[in-house]
Amino acid sequence: MMSISKVNEKPLVKICGLQDVEVLKSMKHLTVDFIGFVFARSKRQVIAAQAADLVKVLSEWQVRPLPRSVGVFVNPSVEEIEEILRQVSLDVIQLHGDESPALCRELRAKFGVDVFKVFSLNNDPNQAAEDIDLTLAPYEGVIDAVLIDTFDPVYGGGSGRTFSWERSIPYQIWARKMQIPLFIAGGLDPDNVHELVNGYAPDGVDISSGVETNGIKDMIKMTAFVERVKKA
Incomplete structure (x- = not known):
C-alpha cells in the first residue's frame, strides 16, 4: 500500500468518470495524480472489463509518477469489491455512500488498497464543527483520504454543484491531524479552481463534469484545469 499522507506542495489532481480508452490515451501528457472509474450507478458507470482496458493505459503515461487508479463505489459489499479486483488492478477504493469504518478497515486489510471516504455535505450550512468531528472520529486510522462533495439526493454526490468552501475547514483540520x-x-471547473486552491488550500481536487463538454471529457478543459491547479 502506497502512503499518500504527506501533504503535497502542489494539490493532487483526480479526474473521475473516465469511460473511453482513446480519451484516456489523449491525456497521457497531463500531470494527473489519480484517475477515477465509476462502478456505482451513474451515467459514467463502467463495467470491470471496460475498466481493465482503461487501467492498462495508465502504464503508458508520459508524466511520472504514474496516475493511480481509483474505483468509485456506493455502499458495496466486500464480495462486489473482490469480484471487481479479480478483473481490474485498482490502487484506491473510493467509498461514496454510508460505508462503515469497519468496512473501510476490512477493505484495506484484505485487498491492500488505499481507501478514500467521501462525505457528502448536507443542506445545513450551519452544521457544527463538533458534529463533524463526531462523524469523522470513527474513521481515524482506517482511511487514507477524506473527500467532501455536495450532497445529491439521487447519487449521494457527483451533483456538479459547488458548496460553500468555508464548510471544508473543519474537515481539513481533522484530516491534517490524521x-x-x-x-x-x-x-x-477550470474557472473556479484557482480561487479554491488559493483560498482554502485543499490537499487535492476531484473533478468530472467540470471538464466535460456535452457529457464527453474535453481535452482543452482538462489541460486548463490541471495547469491552473498545479500553478496555483
Missing part, C-alpha cells in the same frame, strides 16, 4: 489528504469535489 496526516491524510483532504480532497474537495463538487462543481469545480
Whole structure:
C-alpha cells in the first residue's frame, strides 16, 4: 500500500468518470495524480472489463509518477469489491455512500488498497464543527483520504454543484491531524479552481463534469484545469 499522507506542495489532481480508452490515451501528457472509474450507478458507470482496458493505459503515461487508479463505489459489499479486483488492478477504493469504518478497515486489510471516504455535505450550512468531528472520529486510522462533495439526493454526490468552501475547514483540520489528504469535489471547473486552491488550500481536487463538454471529457478543459491547479 502506497502512503499518500504527506501533504503535497502542489494539490493532487483526480479526474473521475473516465469511460473511453482513446480519451484516456489523449491525456497521457497531463500531470494527473489519480484517475477515477465509476462502478456505482451513474451515467459514467463502467463495467470491470471496460475498466481493465482503461487501467492498462495508465502504464503508458508520459508524466511520472504514474496516475493511480481509483474505483468509485456506493455502499458495496466486500464480495462486489473482490469480484471487481479479480478483473481490474485498482490502487484506491473510493467509498461514496454510508460505508462503515469497519468496512473501510476490512477493505484495506484484505485487498491492500488505499481507501478514500467521501462525505457528502448536507443542506445545513450551519452544521457544527463538533458534529463533524463526531462523524469523522470513527474513521481515524482506517482511511487514507477524506473527500467532501455536495450532497445529491439521487447519487449521494457527483451533483456538479459547488458548496460553500468555508464548510471544508473543519474537515481539513481533522484530516491534517490524521496526516491524510483532504480532497474537495463538487462543481469545480477550470474557472473556479484557482480561487479554491488559493483560498482554502485543499490537499487535492476531484473533478468530472467540470471538464466535460456535452457529457464527453474535453481535452482543452482538462489541460486548463490541471495547469491552473498545479500553478496555483
